[in-house]
Amino acid sequence: MDKKDTSFASFLAITILVGVALCSVVFFFVFKYFKGEKMQLNLEDVNLGEATEATKLGVIVELSFNQNSLSIFDIEEKAEMEEMTLLGSTKYVDMDDMIMAKQEVYIGDIVYVTYNEENKAVNLIKQNRDALKIQDIEKFSVDYLNKKVTVGKDVYKMEETLVLHYKNETVPLSEVLDRAIVSMKGYGDTIYSISIQEYMGGIRFIYPDYLQGAEVEIDGKGAFPIQEIDKVALKAGEYKLLVKKLDIESIPLTVTVKEREIEEIDLSNVNLKTALVTLKVNIGDYYVHISREDKIINHTYTDNLNDITDVEKIYNNQVELPLGNYTLNFTKKGFKDKSIRITVERNMTVSVPLESDGTTFKTTIESTPANAEVYINGNYLGDSPVTTYLFKGTNAITIKKSGYADFTQTVETTKSENYHFQLQTDNPYPEAENE
Numbered sequence: 414m415d416k417k418d419t420s421f422a423s424f425l426a427i428t429i430l431v432g433v434a435l436c437s438v439v440f441f442f443v444f445k446y447f448k449g450e451k452m453q454l455n456l457e458d459v460n461l462g463e464a465t466e467a468t469k470l471g472v473i474v475e476l477s478f479n480q481n482s483l484s485i486f487d488i489e490e491k492a493e494m495e496e497m498t499l500l501g502s503t504k505y506v507d508m509d510d511m512i513m514a515k516q517e518v519y520i521g522d523i524v525y526v527t528y529n530e531e532n533k534a535v536n537l538i539k540q541n542r543d544a545l546k547i548q549d550i551e552k553f554s555v556d557y558l559n560k561k562v563t564v565g566k567d568v569y570k571m572e573e574t575l576v577l578h579y580k581n582e583t584v585p586l587s588e589v590l591d592r593a594i595v596s597m598k599g600y601g602d603t604i605y606s607i608s609i610q611e612y613m614g615g616i617r618f619i620y621p622d623y624l625q626g627a628e629v630e631i632d633g634k635g636a637f638p639i640q641e642i643d644k645v646a647l648k649a650g651e652y653k654l655l656v657k658k659l660d661i662e663s664i665p666l667t668v669t670v671k672e673r674e675i676e677e678i679d680l681s682n683v684n685l686k687t688a689l690v691t692l693k694v695n696i697g698d699y700y701v702h703i704s705r706e707d708k709i710i711n712h713t714y715t716d717n718l719n720d721i722t723d724v725e726k727i728y729n730n731q732v733e734l735p736l737g738n739y740t741l742n743f744t745k746k747g748f749k750d751k752s753i754r755i756t757v758e759r760n761m762t763v764s765v766p767l768e769s770d771g772t773t774f775k776t777t778i779e780s781t782p783a784n785a786e787v788y789i790n791g792n793y794l795g796d797s798p799v800t801t802y803l804f805k806g807t808n809a810i811t812i813k814k815s816g817y818a819d820f821t822q823t824v825e826t827t828k829s830e831n832y833h834f835q836l837q838t839d840n841p842y843p844e845a846e847n848e
Contacts, residue, residue, distance in 0.1 A: 469494065469526050470541065471494065472485060472488065472521060472600075473518070473520050476519070476581055481499040481500070483535055485524070488605070491572075497526070497535050498534050499535050500534055519580075519581055519608065521598050522598065523606075524539060544598055544599070545601070546598055548610065549610070550597065560573065570604070571604045575606065576605060576607070593610075593646075594613065613646040614671050614675065615675045618678050621680075629655070629657075631654055661683055661684070664680065664683065685735035686736045688761065689733050690734055694765045694766075696745060699767065740752060747772045748768060748769055748773065751767055776832070777832070780798070780836055781836065783796075785797045785814035789808060806825070807824075808824055808826050820836055
């Protein structure tokens with residue numbers, strides 16, 4: 414073989430070797446493409462020499478599959494690491510090395526991250542078996558000053574870089590604390606992340622003052638004060654409510670609660686239950702001041718009902734009041750003020766004995782025959798026998814009865830007295846009239 418043939422053979426051999434190498438490279442990338450992995454033409458997919466790998470235990474603080482970026486807080490070094498790059502070839506596995514979908518990895522997870530120290534390319538993310546997990550938490554507190562998290566009676570340490578998130582989006586602490594069911598992840602005795610599992614909602618009542626103190630049952634459970642019901646966090650869904658109070662008819666309600674919303678319920682037009690209260694007072698013409706939680710009612714009782722001008726009036730010593738607790742203050746000239754407290758639950762009678770203040774004296778007036786009209790200083794008092802109080806000084810007592818002569822006597826009142834008067838018939842000679 415001459416020199417020319419030898420050169421051609423060498424050229425042909427080199428060409429074939431280069432072609433095979435190029436075909437191998439093309440086949441490699443095509444194979445990766447059809448496996449559904451993103452083609453990476455960066456240097457991290459081409460082994461240009463021995464790269465140093467490292468593995469860190471940390472909590473994921475930032476994660477973006479769109480940006481192919483990952484940041485972790487190094488639990489051992491207590492420091493946040495610089496951003497790393499997620500590759501199409503990055504593997505995601507659980508604690509038992511079973512393959513996971515990358516969508517199953519979340520901010521706040523405690524993981525082992527294996528990466529290239531030179532270009533920060535992530536090769537493997539593995540869930541940590543020893544990670545602390547607490548789920549379905551409704552009440553907890555975060556103390557940034559003392560770096561602790563309290564769940565019930567358990568107290569955990571926390572890092573200043575505590576991760577707060579919902580579905581791989583960071584959220585403010587106010588959202589985590591307010592109406593949310595959360596889970597926590599940590600390592601050892603330290604909490605590193607709080608994740609919102611489910612947002613909750615609530616209800617709020619608009620109600621008049623007289624419903625203050627009412628209780629609210631939710632699905633037949635609990636008895637929450639109506640003024641505090643807006644603090645109760647509820648999962649999204651339908652609830653049966655029952656508003657109860659002594660002086661109202663129980664109010665059944667059906668309410669649909671939505672996530673992150675407060676449902677308002679207007680109870681402004683609730684009707685009160687009432688009862689009839691009869692006042693047995695030992696004198697007439699008294700004044701009574703009736704006070705309740707949210708309203709004040711003034712009443713004056715007199716013998717002449719036309720003199721009563723209040724919208725709510727006492728007739729025959731009776732008043733209709735909404736059920737509830739009341740204070741009754743009685744006043745009358747010549748008598749000591751008296752205050753009593755009553756609870757109106759049903760129709761009731763209240764005895765109220767007023768006492769003289771020293772300027773009036775108890776006086777009983779009887780007559781023969783009985784059932785005669787008795788007047789004091791010209792004012793009708795009642796039919797004999799009657800008991801009343803006379804002011805100190807001169808008082809005129811008049812007795813009248815059909816068929817009998819009117820009788821009047823002036824008395825000087827200085828103490829309590831009993832008087833008995835004998836009435837005379839109109840005709841002093843009844844026997845002569847019959848002859």
